Amino acid sequence: MSSLSISTELPLKKETTEQVNKTVVYDTKNLNLWYGNNHALKNINLPMYKNEVTAIIGPSGCGKSTYIKTLNRMVELVQNVRISGEILYREKNIFDKEFRVEELRTRVGMVFQKPNPFPKTIFDNIAYGPRIHGIKDKKILKEIVEKSLRGAAIWEEVKDRLHENAYGLSGGQQQRLCIARCLAVEPDVILMDEPTSALDPKSTLKVEELIQELKENYSIIIVTHNMQQAARISDKTAFFLNGEVIEYDDTDIIFSTPSDKRTEDYITGRFG
Amino acid sequence: MGKTVSVKDLIRNKDKKNKLMLKAERTIPFILFALASISILTTVGIVSTLLYETFLFFREVSIIEFFTNTNMKPLSRVEPSFSILPLLTGTILISLVAMLVAIPIGLTTAIYLSEYASESVRKAVKPIIEVLAGIPTIVYGFFAFTFVTPILREFIPALQSTNALSPGIVMGIMIIPLVASLSEDAMNSVPKAMREGALALGATKLEVTLRVVIPAAISGIIASFVLGISRAIGETMIVTIASGSSKNFTFDITQSMQTMTAYIVEVTSGDAGAGTTAYYSLYAVAFALFIFTLLMNMFAGHISRKYREAY
Numbered sequence: 001m002s003s004l005s006i007s008t009e010l011p012l013k014k015e016t017t018e019q020v021n022k023t024v025v026y027d028t029k030n031l032n033l034w035y036g037n038n039h040a041l042k043n044i045n046l047p048m049y050k051n052e053v054t055a056i057i058g059p060s061g062c063g064k065s066t067y068i069k070t071l072n073r074m075v076e077l078v079q080n081v082r083i084s085g086e087i088l089y090r091e092k093n094i095f096d097k098e099f100r101v102e103e104l105r106t107r108v109g110m111v112f113q114k115p116n117p118f119p120k121t122i123f124d125n126i127a128y129g130p131r132i133h134g135i136k137d138k139k140i141l142k143e144i145v146e147k148s149l150r151g152a153a154i155w156e157e158v159k160d161r162l163h164e165n166a167y168g169l170s171g172g173q174q175q176r177l178c179i180a181r182c183l184a185v186e187p188d189v190i191l192m193d194e195p196t197s198a199l200d201p202k203s204t205l206k207v208e209e210l211i212q213e214l215k216e217n218y219s220i221i222i223v224t225h226n227m228q229q230a231a232r233i234s235d236k237t238a239f240f241l242n243g244e245v246i247e248y249d250d251t252d253i254i255f256s257t258p259s260d261k262r263t264e265d266y267i268t269g270r271f272g
Numbered sequence: 273m274g275k276t277v278s279v280k281d282l283i284r285n286k287d288k289k290n291k292l293m294l295k296a297e298r299t300i301p302f303i304l305f306a307l308a309s310i311s312i313l314t315t316v317g318i319v320s321t322l323l324y325e326t327f328l329f330f331r332e333v334s335i336i337e338f339f340t341n342t343n344m345k346p347l348s349r350v351e352p353s354f355s356i357l358p359l360l361t362g363t364i365l366i367s368l369v370a371m372l373v374a375i376p377i378g379l380t381t382a383i384y385l386s387e388y389a390s391e392s393v394r395k396a397v398k399p400i401i402e403v404l405a406g407i408p409t410i411v412y413g414f415f416a417f418t419f420v421t422p423i424l425r426e427f428i429p430a431l432q433s434t435n436a437l438s439p440g441i442v443m444g445i446m447i448i449p450l451v452a453s454l455s456e457d458a459m460n461s462v463p464k465a466m467r468e469g470a471l472a473l474g475a476t477k478l479e480v481t482l483r484v485v486i487p488a489a490i491s492g493i494i495a496s497f498v499l500g501i502s503r504a505i506g507e508t509m510i511v512t513i514a515s516g517s518s519k520n521f522t523f524d525i526t527q528s529m530q531t532m533t534a535y536i537v538e539v540t541s542g543d544a545g546a547g548t549t550a551y552y553s554l555y556a557v558a559f560a561l562f563i564f565t566l567l568m569n570m571f572a573g574h575i576s577r578k579y580r581e582a583y
């Protein structure tokens with residue numbers, strides 16, 4: 001919960017050597033993606049590390065959502081998408097035929113920009129994932145629901161109304177419910193696409209604190225338009241522009257001494 | 273008018289000119305109310321006529337006998353007797369056969385179109401299905417009698433030339449488009465974000481369909497079933513042609529049966545003179561039909577409210 005104390009003004013950190021020992025969860029290699037003729041991702045190369053928060057920033061339309069949706073292959077739901085290159089998740093290429101897409105998505109959870117709970121009770125929302133993966137035992141389901149809701153810091157607010165429709169919750173609560181729903185299948189990585197853009201400042205703060213806690217056990221990749229947010233909560237930041245990764249480095253470095261002029265222009269608000 | 277007319281002026285001027293509009297705006301609710309009253313008054317009129325004539329009928333025939341006796345011989349000179357039971361079983365059995373055909377096929381069609389088919393397939397198939405809905409029922413009746421029954425008799429030798437099974441199946445075919453089209457609309461209107469939420473949890477397409485889309489669309493789907501059942505109960509032509517007019521009290525669908533609507537057709541077009549008991553029995557049967565459909569709709573409303581997933 002030390003999120004807010006992370007300074008953006010830290011001097012250069014001793015990195016490189018440290019990174020060698022870190023486990024890579026996701027490694028993107030020469031990734032290209034086209035929507036029809038629109039070359040939306042251009043030759044992306046990005047390693048992402050375990051128990052870190054990786055922020056993806058960049059102006060609107062630069063391919064952030066596209067990239068994050070490629071990581072769990074949700075992007076393939078769009079018609080006429082063409083992909084080349086590899087994404088290694090724990091050293092396995094996610095585009096391999098042997099790697100079932102359902103398995104990938106069970107291990108890699110996703111939280112969307114707009115909260116999208118199912119029109120079911122709070123309990124059934126959380127239990128949905130475990131249920132489709134074969135857990136039927138009521139007692140176990142109950143435990144999972146409580147644990148997930150606690151994990152998403154919303155248990156206290158909803159414990160007395162578990163059997164009410166999730167649409168009765170506020171937007172911020174719905175978003176944390178969606179995070180809890182994602183935790184219920186015990187993922188390894190959590191992808192978040194602007195998870196706080198539809199929330200008020202207070203709910204945003206709660207979600208940010210939550211992300212800090214979750215990082216202990218999960219690796220998190222988050223798209224955000226909010227520079228302060230990226231600076232506050234992330235360990236690494238990737239700056240995207242027109243489908244390319246312009247710069248990728250420790251968040252402290254990106255926000256203090258970026259090496260590319262365009263990165264600097266963007267984070268200081270000169271464009272985008 | 274000046275040389276330059278600003279948009280603001282245009283809007284303001286329009287406001288002033290439209291005093292008349294404002295008046296119309298005020299009278300419109302009354303006009304709408306008057307028109308809405310017409311439909312209400314018509315309903316009240318029909319129901320009270322039904323009630324009155326039914327009352328006259330039950331002065332001559334005991335209501336208990338009407339519901340417990342199993343003999344329906346309205347036009348018998350010797351000993352006429354009246355019973356709703358043969359017509360009720362006929363109606364229920366034929367509708368049941370129809371729904372056994374229409375619900376599974378209609379729903380799977382809807383699932384296919386809404387969840388699996390590509391946009392181009394959907395655009396091609398939907399109008400074709402809707403053509404089915406435009407075929408006059410007399411054609412279906414003819415189809416049941418001259419085509420389906422002979423084929424069925426190849427497999428079920430005991431099947432009579434007029435029977436409940438064949439019109440039931442054909443009626444089901446007739447209702448498929450209704451069920452498919454309305455269920456598809458209901459499923460299609462489930463937000464995409466919900467499907468994505470489930471897919472992102474590692475659900476397969478089938479799991480998304482069965483556990484997210486269908487539950488979310490359930491009230492629309494049930495509504496389509498109810499409309500289907502109502503059409504089956506109200507359908508007249510197919511059963512008149514293909515099911516014959518025996519007022520058998522039986523549960524054997526290979527036999528000829530009569531439904532409530534077919535009975536009404538038979539007696540009205542036959543020789544029951546106005547004022548006779550047979551004539552009044554029409555109203556009693558029609559009233560029973562009315563109550564039956566009403567109960568159906570209330571039951572469906574209850575089910576759909578109970579399982580509704582609001583979003």
Ligand SMILES: Nc1ncnc2c1ncn2[C@@H]1O[C@H](COP(=O)(O)OP(=O)(O)OP(=O)(O)O)[C@@H](O)[C@H]1O
Nearest residue numbers: 035038040058059060061062063064065066067078
């Ligand atoms: N479903 C789609 N079909 C076709 N093109 C798409 C689709 N989604 C995105 N694109 C295109 O891909 C490019 C990248 O879009 P993307 O949604 O990834 O941007 P983004 O960085 O997430 O933007 P924002 O910050 O506004 O969310 C854009 O040019 C966009 O028009």
Ligand SMILES: [Mg+2]
Nearest residue numbers: 064065066193
């Ligand atoms: Mg986006």
